[in-house]
Amino acid sequence: MDITVRYEPAPEEVVRAVQRGLRGQLAALYAVLVSVLVAGAVVLFLLGDPTMAIALLVASVLGPLAGSWWLRRRLRKQLAFLSVPTTVRVMDDGYECRTDESTTAMRWSMFSDVVTTPEFWLLFVNKQPVAFLPKAAFDAAQQAEIAGFLAARDVPAR
Structure with missing residues (x-):
């Protein structure tokens, strides 16, 4: 992916x-x-x-x-600095968010939990929210691919 x-x-x-x-x-x-x-x-x-x-x-x-x-x-x-044009890349080994000011990359193995809501995938490390992926950024096929990928991962999703 x-x-x-x-x-x-x-x-x-x-x-x-x-x-x-x-x-x-x-x-x-x-x-x-x-x-x-x-x-x-x-x-x-x-x-x-x-x-x-x-x-x-x-x-x-x-x-x-x-x-x-x-x-x-x-x-x-x-958190106004997060409301800027962002390039989100979701890959098999992790995800990356890039803006004009910063780049954040994290591997899936870092996350202890992924919570799926109607609007987001919330990513947690030791019960602390550390990132989110807005579903609105992805079309329906991409959302289905990401949801299937997360469900198949060792990261518990609820």
């Missing part, structure tokens, strides 16, 4: 890919945050301070929402 395409991901597309890659870590972080805030609210109710307890309960609802909003905004700014 040797597929080469030229593609320019939109800023929102990059943010969606990174957020989707971080979904498991964000869910754990938000679960801990909400648990701590709810536990604090229970303690404050028991100590007779309902005003602060209610404030913590409100924060337990608004915290994850505000965190998601802040993360999207931050990612959009920090």
Whole structure:
């Protein structure tokens, strides 16, 4: 297999890919945050301070929402360098992304996991998202070839 395409991901597309890659870590972080805030609210109710307890309960609802909003905004700014014309080459031994400013090449053996979503192939090393391949960059035949290739690899895909 040797597929080469030229593609320019939109800023929102990059943010969606990174957020989707971080979904498991964000869910754990938000679960801990909400648990701590709810536990604090229970303690404050028991100590007779309902005003602060209610404030913590409100924060337990608004915290994850505000965190998601802040993360999207931050990612959009920090990852703007990825929203440029990019040449993506997918080969039997790995893949390569080239822009006017950088070249990234990785072998398939590096990846511990590949997550397939309707929009992306998310590539992980030790549960950390390290790259994504946007399906929109490839036509239907190329997508089918890549999906078949990834399914046949030793890299677990889910």
